[in-house]
Amino acid sequence: MEFEPLICFEVHAELKTRSKLFCSCAVDPDADPNTHICPVCTAQPGTLPVLNKRAVEFTIMAGLAFNCRINRRAVFARKNYFYPDLPKGYQISQYEHPLCEDGYVEITGDDGKPYKVGIKRIHLEEDAGKLVHEKGYSLVDFNRAGVPLIEIVSDHTRNPIRSLKEAKEYLETVRQTLQYMGVSDCIMEKGQFRCDVNISLRKKGEKGFNERVEIKNMSSFRFILDALQYEIKRQSELLKAGKKIVQETRLFDERKKVTIPMRTKEDAPDYRYFPEPDLVELDISPEFVSLVKEKIPELPAEKVKRFVEKYGISRSDVLILTKQRETADYFERCAEYTSNYKRLSLWVINELFRLLKSDSIGIKECPVKPKAFSELINLLSDGQITEQIAKSILEEMFVSGKDPSEIIKEKDIKVIQEKDVLEQMIKEVIAENQEIVEKIKSGKREAINFLVGQVMKKTRGQANAKLVREMILQQLDYLSL
Amino acid sequence: MELCDLSAYKLSELIKKKEISPKEILNSVLKRIKEKEPEINAYITVTKDLAKFQAEEAEKRQRKGELLSDIDGIPIAIKDNICTKGIKTTCASNILANYVPPYNATVVDRLLKAGAIIIGKTNMDEFAMGSSTETSAFGPTQNPVKKGYVPGGSSGGSAAAVACGEAVFALGSDTGGSIRQPASFCGVVGMKPTYGRVSRYGLVAYASSLDQIGPICKSVEDCAMLLNHICGRDPKDTTSVSVSIPDFRSALNQDIKGIKVGLPREYFVEGLDSRIKDKFMEAVKFLQDAGAIVEEISLPHTKYAISTYYLIATAEASSNLARYDGVKYGIRQSSDGLIEMYKKTRMFGFGREVKRRIMLGTYVLSAGYYEAYYLKALKVRTLIREDFKKGFEKVDCMLTPVSPILPFRIGERIDDPLKMYLVDVYTVSLNLSGLPGISIPCGYIDDLPIGIQLISKAFNEQTIIKLAHFYQRSMEDKWNLNH
Numbered sequence: 001m002e003f004e005p006l007i008c009f010e011v012h013a014e015l016k017t018r019s020k021l022f023c024s025c026a027v028d029p030d031a032d033p034n035t036h037i038c039p040v041c042t043a044q045p046g047t048l049p050v051l052n053k054r055a056v057e058f059t060i061m062a063g064l065a066f067n068c069r070i071n072r073r074a075v076f077a078r079k080n081y082f083y084p085d086l087p088k089g090y091q092i093s094q095y096e097h098p099l100c101e102d103g104y105v106e107i108t109g110d111d112g113k114p115y116k117v118g119i120k121r122i123h124l125e126e127d128a129g130k131l132v133h134e135k136g137y138s139l140v141d142f143n144r145a146g147v148p149l150i151e152i153v154s155d156h157t158r159n160p161i162r163s164l165k166e167a168k169e170y171l172e173t174v175r176q177t178l179q180y181m182g183v184s185d186c187i188m189e190k191g192q193f194r195c196d197v198n199i200s201l202r203k204k205g206e207k208g209f210n211e212r213v214e215i216k217n218m219s220s221f222r223f224i225l226d227a228l229q230y231e232i233k234r235q236s237e238l239l240k241a242g243k244k245i246v247q248e249t250r251l252f253d254e255r256k257k258v259t260i261p262m263r264t265k266e267d268a269p270d271y272r273y274f275p276e277p278d279l280v281e282l283d284i285s286p287e288f289v290s291l292v293k294e295k296i297p298e299l300p301a302e303k304v305k306r307f308v309e310k311y312g313i314s315r316s317d318v319l320i321l322t323k324q325r326e327t328a329d330y331f332e333r334c335a336e337y338t339s340n341y342k343r344l345s346l347w348v349i350n351e352l353f354r355l356l357k358s359d360s361i362g363i364k365e366c367p368v369k370p371k372a373f374s375e376l377i378n379l380l381s382d383g384q385i386t387e388q389i390a391k392s393i394l395e396e397m398f399v400s401g402k403d404p405s406e407i408i409k410e411k412d413i414k415v416i417q418e419k420d421v422l423e424q425m426i427k428e429v430i431a432e433n434q435e436i437v438e439k440i441k442s443g444k445r446e447a448i449n450f451l452v453g454q455v456m457k458k459t460r461g462q463a464n465a466k467l468v469r470e471m472i473l474q475q476l477d478y479l480s481l
Numbered sequence: 482m483e484l485c486d487l488s489a490y491k492l493s494e495l496i497k498k499k500e501i502s503p504k505e506i507l508n509s510v511l512k513r514i515k516e517k518e519p520e521i522n523a524y525i526t527v528t529k530d531l532a533k534f535q536a537e538e539a540e541k542r543q544r545k546g547e548l549l550s551d552i553d554g555i556p557i558a559i560k561d562n563i564c565t566k567g568i569k570t571t572c573a574s575n576i577l578a579n580y581v582p583p584y585n586a587t588v589v590d591r592l593l594k595a596g597a598i599i600i601g602k603t604n605m606d607e608f609a610m611g612s613s614t615e616t617s618a619f620g621p622t623q624n625p626v627k628k629g630y631v632p633g634g635s636s637g638g639s640a641a642a643v644a645c646g647e648a649v650f651a652l653g654s655d656t657g658g659s660i661r662q663p664a665s666f667c668g669v670v671g672m673k674p675t676y677g678r679v680s681r682y683g684l685v686a687y688a689s690s691l692d693q694i695g696p697i698c699k700s701v702e703d704c705a706m707l708l709n710h711i712c713g714r715d716p717k718d719t720t721s722v723s724v725s726i727p728d729f730r731s732a733l734n735q736d737i738k739g740i741k742v743g744l745p746r747e748y749f750v751e752g753l754d755s756r757i758k759d760k761f762m763e764a765v766k767f768l769q770d771a772g773a774i775v776e777e778i779s780l781p782h783t784k785y786a787i788s789t790y791y792l793i794a795t796a797e798a799s800s801n802l803a804r805y806d807g808v809k810y811g812i813r814q815s816s817d818g819l820i821e822m823y824k825k826t827r828m829f830g831f832g833r834e835v836k837r838r839i840m841l842g843t844y845v846l847s848a849g850y851y852e853a854y855y856l857k858a859l860k861v862r863t864l865i866r867e868d869f870k871k872g873f874e875k876v877d878c879m880l881t882p883v884s885p886i887l888p889f890r891i892g893e894r895i896d897d898p899l900k901m902y903l904v905d906v907y908t909v910s911l912n913l914s915g916l917p918g919i920s921i922p923c924g925y926i927d928d929l930p931i932g933i934q935l936i937s938k939a940f941n942e943q944t945i946i947k948l949a950h951f952y953q954r955s956m957e958d959k960w961n962l963n964h
Contacts, residue, residue, distance in 0.1 A: 039584045043804045045577065045685040046564045046586060048718050080800050080846070082823060089803020138819075140808065272846035274855060277689035277797055280719055 003201040003236045006209065007161040007228065008120075011152040011174055013184040014127060014192040015058045020146035021126045022049030022092065027148075029190045033132065033141035041146035043087035048278050051076075055148040056099065056282070058183045059124045060292045062150055063100025065177050065299060066119050070289050074099045076124075076276040081269055084140050085129040093151075095273040098123035099284070104159065105177075106301065107169040117170050118155030125149050144191075150184075156198060157209065164225050164232075171195070171221055176300050180325045188220055199228060200245065201235045210239075211247040215259055218252045227252040231259055303328055311341040320349050326363045330370060337374035340381045347377060351391060355398045367401040368394070376404040386464040388456075389413060413462060422455070422463060426475055429454045440476060448472060484509035485646035490702040492649060493551045496543060503539035503554030503598065506649070507532055510556045510600060513646040522622050523632075523642040525561045526569050527601040532556060535598040542596065551706060553596030558648035560639050561602040562609055563694065564683040565589050568599075572685050573617035574607045576805045576812055576830025586683020587718065588652060588694055588711045595710045600648055603638030607832045608802065609659055609687040611635050612904045615895045616834040623891070626668055627928055630888045633663030639697045640667040650698040650707055654684055656691045657790050658883070658908025661920035664697050665883035665932025668922045670953065671697045672704045675939045676915035677722035679708075680715030686801040688794035689720075691912040701921060701950040705729035708942065724940050732943035733950045738772035740948060743876035747783035748907055753885045756926045761882050764923045764933050768880070768952065778875055780868040783910060785861045787902060790909035792845050792858035799842030805830060837898065866914040869936075878944050879936040881907050883920045888929045907934060917942045921949045923956070 020027060023040035040047045063070050077095035100122040109115030129145035131138055152174060154161065161167050175193055178184040186193035200212040213231060218224045230252075235245055249268070250259040275281075298306070300322055307318040307328070322328040331348055338344055352373070356363060376397070380390045385408075396407045407413070429451055430437055439447045448469065455468045484492065484506050495501045514527060539554035548554070559565060562572045564582035566589075571577045585593070592599070606616040614622040614637025622637045624630040625645035632641040636653030640663035643651050653660040655673035664671025672695045679694045686692060696707035709730060714723040744765065749758060769775050807813035807826030814825035831839070845854040872879065885906055894901045911918045916939055920932040933952075935945040 039582075042809055044564075044582060044584065044810070045570070045572070045580070045804070046562075046582070046681075046683040047584075048682050048720075050717060050719055078800050080803060082803065082806060084806070084808045084819065087804060087809060089806060090800050270848045272800070272843065272848075272851075274796060274800070274846055274851070278686075278720065 001236075001240055002204045003232070003239065004162055004204050005164075005228070005232050006156060006200050006202065007167050008154040008156040008198045009152070009161070009167075009170065009174075010154075010196045010198075011171070012149050012194045013062075013152070013175075013178050013186055015055050015148040015150060016182060016184050017052055017054045017058065017148055019052060021052050021055050021124070021148035022146055025146065028143065029192070031143055033139070033143060035143065037142045037145070041087065042142050043089075049092060049276075051279060051282075052148060055124055056284075057292050057295070058148070058181075059099045059122060059150050060284070060289060061181050061183055061296055062152065062178060063103065063122050064289075064293055064296060065181060066100075066103040066105050066122065066152070066174075068100035068103030068119060068122060070100055070284055071097060072284055073097055074282040074284055076279045077273045078276050079125075080272045083128070084138065085131050085142075085145070087129065087142060087145055091126060091128065092276055092279070093125035093273075094123035096275075097281075099282070105154070105170060105173055107166060107173050110163050110165055115166065116159055117161055117166075118158035120153045120155045120158075122150055122152050125151060156200070156212065164228055167197075167228060168221060168225060171224070173300070176323065180299055181296060194219075195224065197224060197228065199231050199235070201232065201239060211245045213245065213247070213259075214249045215252055216249060216262065219254070223252060223254055226257050227259055230257060234259070297325070311335065311345070313341055313345045317345050317349060321345055324363070330363050330366065333370035334374045334377075337371050338377045338381070340377055343381055344374065344377050347373075347394075351394055355395065359398075367399075368397045369401070372397060372403045379404060385413075386462075388461055388463075388465055392461065422459075422468065422471060423475075425455055425458050426451075426468070426472055429458070430472075430475060437476065448476075483513070483646065485513045485649065487649070488699045488703050489552060489555050489650045489706060490700060492555055493706070496554050497548065497551075499543060502543060503536040504533075506554065507536040507556055507598060507600070510646065510648060514600075517625070517645050517647055520623060520628075521625055521641055521645060521647065522620055523603055523625075523638045523645070523647050524558070524601045525571055525573060525604050525617075525619050525638070528568055528599055529601075531568070532598050532600045535596075539596050539598060549594065549596035550710065552592070552710060554598060556598045556600040556649050557592060557707075558600055558603045558639055558642045558651040559589065560605055560636050560651070560653050562605060562654055562685040562687075563589060563602075563652060564685065565599065565602065568602065570602065570685070571619070572608045573605045573619055574805075574830065574832065574835065575618045576826070577685075577810075578618070578812055580811050582683075584683065586694075587680035587715045589683060591710055592652075597710075603636070603642055603648075603651060605638055606635035606659075607835050608685070608798070609635040609654055609656055609692075610798070610834050610838050612658070612662060612901055613889070613891075613894065614638060614641075614663070615891060616832055618832055621891050624667060624888055624929075626930055627888070629890055630929065631666065631891050631893075633666030633884075633888065635659040635663070636671070636697060637663045637666075640664050640669055640671065643667070643669045643697050643699060650696060650703050652694055652707075652711070653697045654687075654692055654694050655908075655912065656687050656693075656794060657912050658905045660695045660697055661883050661908050661918055661932070661934055662904065664920045665922070665934075666888040666930060668925075668930030668932075669697060669699055670701050670704050670919065670921050670949070671695065672708065672919040672942070673911060673917060674708060674712060674942055675722075675917045676912070677720055678712045678917070678940065678942070680711075680713075680718040680721045682715055682717040682721075686797075688797040689801060690797060691790075691794055693912070701919070701946060701953050702730070702733055704919065705733055705946050705950070722940070727943055729942060729946055732946045735947045737768075737948055737951045740773050740878070740944070741876040742768060742773045742775045742948070743778035743872055743879045744775060745780040745783065745872070745879055745881060746777050747780050748881045752903065752906065753882065754887060757882050757885065757887065757931055760924050760926065760931055761933060764952065765880065767955070768948070771951070771955070773948070775880075776876065778872045778879070780865075780872055780910070782861060782864045782868050786865060786910045786913060787906055789858045789861045789865065790905070790913060791841070791902060792854050793862065793913070795838045795842030796845045796855050796858075797842065799839045799846065802831075802835070802839055834898070862913050865910055869910070869914045869916060873938050877937070878948060881934045881936065883907060883932040883934045887926055887931065911936060915939055917945065919945045919949045921953050923952075
């Protein structure tokens with residue numbers, strides 16, 4: 001018996017607004033506890049929420065990007081439950097009339113064809129605070145209380161996700177799109193991108209749906225996939241044994257990589273949703289929607305297509321370049337100053353990324369200006385400098401932020417291309433290292449690297465290593481004759 | 482008669498003419514508080530020092546001829562569910578017995594800006610849940626007109642304070658009649674403005690879609706004067722409405738001839754004390770003689786108003802009161818576990834009536850009952866609103882009794898919640914439909930004051946101010962002649 005999983009996600013993404021959803025406190029995940037709080041977000045008696053317009057715009061942007069219908073009438077609702085991090089004793093969310101409904105996220109399906117994962121709804125709500133447990137006390141930090149969140153709910157019945165690979169693809173697409181629009185930073189470690197997942201199994205070829213299991217408490221993509229994998233195994237074993245799946249909520253144990261029961265359907269809390277009387281209903285006019293639409297930048301899929309066409313780079317490289325909008329933007333700014341796009345993309349992907357990674361900074365903080373970077377690419381392309389030198393110049397640029405021409409001038413770097421000078425040096429090296437030469441002659445070709453190194457040393461790295469190697473080989477061949 | 486017995490309107494004139502000083506007025510009020518308060522218990526907190534400081538400042542302004550407004554230097558009492566920065570705001574509940582707000586309600590800010598002198602925070606039913614001020618955790622307030630009787634509620638402290646000169650005027654809040662009914666029981670004027678007319682920011686919520694702050698005063702003139710200062714759109718309350726604000730004082734002395742007054746037929750069925758009905762009809766007759774055109778109208782869904790009100794109000798209350806959990810402020814009953822702490826805190830912190838309404842409301846919103854109760858109540862609410870809309874196609878305002886019964890004895894009804902709830906029968910419909918209403922005295926039965934209620938269209942308080950003022954002035958002339 002073979003089973004296929006049907007997966008749907010509830011993704012929570014914290015919006016990148018300057019202030020909270022219902023008050024003017026700053027959103028700052030790195031601030032000291034309770035430094036961004038006010039009477040409203042600590043639920044002082046008598047306070048009232050005032051809706052952040054930007055948050056509504058961001059939600060609609062997400063809705064449009066994921067092909068949703070933007071509802072004309074949107075209503076906030078109270079979700080009632082008690083917990084110390086929830087200051088009002090209810091969360092202001094949306095229930096019956098969310099801002100966005102019935103959309104899809106296009107991913108590449110396992111069959112390689114485009115697949116439109118159904119989106120049921122996207123709604124806007126506020127985050128809760130955080131509990132901190134220390135020295136026998138439980139403390140509450142309300143900095144996060146009232147930070148705007150969107151919840152993106154994918155569909156379990158209309159084009160659900162069908163595999164772990166699709167699940168990963170879906171989450172990555174959603175995250176990337178939100179990041180592109182500047183709607184959310186989606187940093188999982190900071191809790192800006194969290195998700196619950198629902199999974200059920202059915203026999204391949206069947207049409208119906210089995211009971212679903214919800215899994216909570218996964219803090220990374222890796223854990224989500226681990227949890228799903230475990231759950232697929234657990235559920236298929238149960239089904240094979242002729243047992244029934246119970247609808248329940250399970251928690252993922254990150255250490256043991258298993259899911260454990262949290263509560264059954266019967267124990268599910270009754271949130272007693274009702275329309276929030278402190279906020280008026282929203283009337284989202286088509287004019288407002290079209291204004292918001294204009295704020296949506298070029299999205300990943302379109303960008304990939306355009307990069308392939310415009311710059312003639314391979315799709316796989318484009319995918320790397322466009323993974324983050326900032327990288328794509330950097331590349332495009334560079335591309336204004338050079339026409340060697342292929343070399344440019346290679347150098348961004350290999351050299352620049354390596355430097356950024358070793359300093360663990362993002363491309364936004366990159367000290368190398370696009371114009372200077374392209375200048376370097378041009379020098380390299382024109383054969384004025386060797387790869388080796390270009391790399392060392394780039395390292396220097398990365399430290400000092402200087403232009404390549406400046407560095408060349410300062411360090412008096414000359415590209416040694418005169419063959420006769422090199423030839424002379426090679427002869428000297430060969431003469432000085434006869435035992436190595438013998439080794440090479442006796443078949444240990446790799447020993448040639450030592451000779452190349454010696455020549456490079458003599459030129460203080462200013463020669464083209466590939467060229468040196470060729471020339472040594474020529475010399476040796478000549479000698480052996 | 483002492484200064485504290487004068488209307489704000491009169492005192493305003495005297496201050497302006499420099500015939501009296503704000504300090505003299507304050508001293509008169511403080512003296513009255515000293516005499517009466519042990520018996521009346523109108524206040525939870527008297528802010529004597531703050532008031533003295535404010536009066537000092539007002540007096541300086543008076544001397545320099547720089548008065549901030551027509552209420553500059555006049556002492557006002559604030560119901561204890563309206564937040565005052567640095568001044569305890571308890572909602573007459575144990576759970577907030579130690580709560581000092583870090584901010585001012587918008588109305589309080591507006592009053593301070595106008596120079597009004599805050600004299601204290603008045604007693605009320607706990608969280609405004611009640612019609613007699615008996616559910617207060619700090620003891621009941623006595624009706625100053627007749628000892629042993631309730632002042633009505635929930636703004637009983639404000640009404641009593643105004644009635645006996647412990648304040649010149651006051652702010653109350655009205656969710657189902659909580660301004661109008663105590664005003665009627667204490668023989669003063671109380672007004673619930675249109676929902677959205679006055680900012681609720683800083684009013685501790687009981688039922689958000691019904692709550693509204695309003696004035697309790699000795700006269701309609703004072704109500705108009707006070708309303709001028711507290712109304713208007715507030716960016717902190719998005720349910721407050723941006724509409725043009727008339728000078729309510731200018732409505733006072735307009736002609737009432739030809740004004741169409743509707744009497745809703747459904748308000749005069751069983752349950753109405755016949756003596757009140759007779760008094761009420763005298764008022765109708767008087768207005769008719771004065772040129773008003775009186776006709777009977779119908780509000781067919783009136784009989785559902787009380788049940789609709791108690792479903793919606795308790796549902797909202799059950800959620801609004803969830804924040805009193807012992808975590809952030811107020812009284813905490815420490816315990817080992819979280820759930821135990823919640824339980825003990827709320828068990829100790831809330832009184833019986835509050836608990837009853839929280840339970841009712843929780844039930845109303847529960848899965849499986851939501852449609853049958855809450856959703857149905859919302860539908861009936863729409864029908865009640867439609868009734869009024871149709872009614873106002875025929876008339877300019879409506880006239881009804883405020884309460885079907887006379888002020889009752891303290892303790893008489895407190896153990897029978899249903900009987901208590903029925904006291905609100907004529908007032909709750911206005912909250913359900915958001916309409917403005919004013920309660921004005923129309924005489925006495927057995928030395929107990931009774932009142933009539935005038936209702937108008939939304940954002941048309943001028944009409945009822947005009948008519949109420951005309952009536953009150955005429956009656957005062959008549960009663961003065963009789964004395």
